[in-house]
Amino acid sequence: MSKLTSIRHAKTQIDLVRLRKYRLDRVRGQLKRLGYGGIVIFDPVNLRYAVGSRNMQVFMLRNPARYVFIPTEGPVTLFDFPNCEHLSDGIETIDEVRPAVTLSYVASGENLHDNARTWAREIADLFRTHAGPDEKLAIDYVPSAGALALASEGIDIVDGQEPVEHARSIKSEEEIQAMAISVRTAEEGMIRMQQALEPGMTENELWAHLHQVNISQGGDYIETRLLSSGSRTNPWFQECSDKVIQDGELVAFDTDMNGPFGYFTDISRTFYCGSGRPTDEQKRLYQTAYEQIQENIALLKPGMSFREYAEKSWRIPEEFFPNRYFTVAHGTGLSGEYPYIVYPQDFEEKGYDGIIKPNMVLSVESYIGSPGGKEGVKLEEQLLVTKDGVENFSDFPFEEKLLRS
Numbered sequence: 290m291s292k293l294t295s296i297r298h299a300k301t302q303i304d305l306v307r308l309r310k311y312r313l314d315r316v317r318g319q320l321k322r323l324g325y326g327g328i329v330i331f332d333p334v335n336l337r338y339a340v341g342s343r344n345m346q347v348f349m350l351r352n353p354a355r356y357v358f359i360p361t362e363g364p365v366t367l368f369d370f371p372n373c374e375h376l377s378d379g380i381e382t383i384d385e386v387r388p389a390v391t392l393s394y395v396a397s398g399e400n401l402h403d404n405a406r407t408w409a410r411e412i413a414d415l416f417r418t419h420a421g422p423d424e425k426l427a428i429d430y431v432p433s434a435g436a437l438a439l440a441s442e443g444i445d446i447v448d449g450q451e452p453v454e455h456a457r458s459i460k461s462e463e464e465i466q467a468m469a470i471s472v473r474t475a476e477e478g479m480i481r482m483q484q485a486l487e488p489g490m491t492e493n494e495l496w497a498h499l500h501q502v503n504i505s506q507g508g509d510y511i512e513t514r515l516l517s518s519g520s521r522t523n524p525w526f527q528e529c530s531d532k533v534i535q536d537g538e539l540v541a542f543d544t545d546m547n548g549p550f551g552y553f554t555d556i557s558r559t560f561y562c563g564s565g566r567p568t569d570e571q572k573r574l575y576q577t578a579y580e581q582i583q584e585n586i587a588l589l590k591p592g593m594s595f596r597e598y599a600e601k602s603w604r605i606p607e608e609f610f611p612n613r614y615f616t617v618a619h620g621t622g623l624s625g626e627y628p629y630i631v632y633p634q635d636f637e638e639k640g641y642d643g644i645i646k647p648n649m650v651l652s653v654e655s656y657i658g659s660p661g662g663k664e665g666v667k668l669e670e671q672l673l674v675t676k677d678g679v680e681n682f683s684d685f686p687f688e689e690k691l692l693r694s
Contacts, residue, residue, distance in 0.1 A: 293477060296506055299470050300549055308463035308550075309341035309382045313359070315459070319452035320361040320427065326420025327360040328427040328449045329412060334623050335429050335453045337551055340365060340382040344373055346547075347510055353432050354391040357383075358412060363419035387411075392432040401434050409438035416444060429453055454627035458620055460648045464552070465673060468622075468650065471508070471548030472671065472682040475556060478502035479544070479685055486562055488536035492516055492529035499544065508548040512624065515667075516542035518562070523658035523665035524612050536563040539571055541667040547624065555621045555652040556683055557669035559691070567691050571664060574657050575691035578666040581605065581655040585617060586670060589653070589679050593645045599633045610634070612665065614656040621650045621671055649674045650682075 316339045320328060330336045333349040336357050349355050358366045364384035367377055374386040390408040391397065397404045416426050427449030431439070439446060460468070478499035485498055496516045503511065514528035519538035521527045534540060541559040548554050559575060561567050567575075584603040593601075602617045613632060620626040630651075631640045645651070651672050658665025668687075672679040 293502075293506065296470055296473050296477070296549070299466070299473070300507070303467055303470075303550065304463055305341065306381060308461065308467070309380070311461040311463065312338050312456070313340060313365070313382045315456035316359060316453060317361055319456045320359075323427075323447075323452055324425065325361060325427045325447065325452065326424030327358060327363075327416055328429070328452065329356055329358050329431065330429050330449065330453065331356045331431060332429050332453075334551070335457075338453070338457055338623050340367065340377075340380065342367060342377045342380050342383060343509075343551065344370060344376050346551075352391065352396075353393055353435070354389050354396065356389060358415050360416070360419035361424075366415060392435045402438070405432075405434035405438035406441075408435055409442050412439060413442040413444055427452055457622045458627050458649055459646060460622065460650055460673075464622070465648070465650075467550040468552045468554075468671075469682060470550070471546070471552040471554045472556070474503055474506045474508060474548045475499065475544045475546050475554035476683060476685050477506075478546075479556075479558065482542075483560060486534070486540060486560055488563055489533060491531045491533055492518055492521075492540075493531055495534065495540065496529045496542070499546065503546055503548055506549055508546065509551055511544070511546045512553075513543065513545040515545060516540070520663060522559075522667070523662050524660075525614065525656045525658065525665060525667060534562050537565055537568075538562050539575075539664045539666065541665065543667060543669065545625075551623050553621050553624050554682075555625060555669060555671055556685065557654070557667040558685065559666045559668060559688065561688055561691055572691050572693070574662075574664065574666040575668075575688065577606070577609070578655040578657040578668045579687060579692065581657070582653050582668050582670055585653045585655075586672060586679060586681070589618070589645070589651065589672065589674065591645055591647045591674050591676060591678075595628055595630045595640065595643045595645070596636060598645060599630055599636050599640060602633065605632070608659045609657050611660050612656065612658045614654045614667075616654055618651045618653045621652045625652070645674060647674055647676045651679075 368389035429449040481498040516529035517527045518534045518540045543557040546554045
């Protein structure tokens, strides 16, 4: 059975009803824990997590034209883009679908604030019907016109990111299965990238192989364009371009891929382009990054606090500290998510504490490149925290010629 045939077969084995129920129950459990009466969700990734319905995900990231009201107890009401009610037919987590009021100037023009008042009255009515008079309404985010209108309704509004992020942080069996399918899909794309890589092709041409495989398997999109070659690998976060990849250059990338079922694959590799021998400097950079992620993976276990993990993590040499990646590890689910675990040197300013728990998924990161250096190396692994330690979602190999002395 080929890898893609295996992926297609595995997708049919996911119990989507059970997956959706678990995720909605997780959101409601967090609302109860915090004493909130309900939540309004606009973020399309959070919305998909909570009720299992998607519609034009990237479009909705900047157009507030789809949202859901979830009471802590009571029926779930999805507000969808015009004439899209049919998209949620048969999804048992949604009790009612209504047309959305799009809270943007481009959709409303001079009627924006009137439309916002209409939106606020409808949300307030639902909230008062299904929540107690003294309860709080959480919102993950809302356009300013909506926030102002809802405040005038006398509703006690609180930030909704906390309950959703904590809900998303602990994965169910079905979520883990779905994530494994996304990782297998990304690995097939990475194999094709590795096979296609040759001097003379552009960064964009190489990057397209991952996109093609993801889309062919029902994946959603890739969040970033983090692929660079040669001198563009240092510093990190330069997105792929029409630069022609040269013989003997390093090519570094981060998948950042929302694959099948929307689950995120966050794996990084650095390839060597060409049939020649890497330089000693290329091998030094690569072996340093490899050492960092291997030591930090071996350290990771449930019950550790975020601070403890940060403080015990591999100590990055001073040479590479200015260009360090911004986290040592971070949560992964339907996107990069809670928690972010930063370097110990950054903890007082940027860190926060918490506990690493079984069924969290964490991506362990490394970027090694010195300021003014010719190249840099990006490596990353995606790991399931178990009751005993961790399991790696990926078995994609590292570059043997860069690991050899």
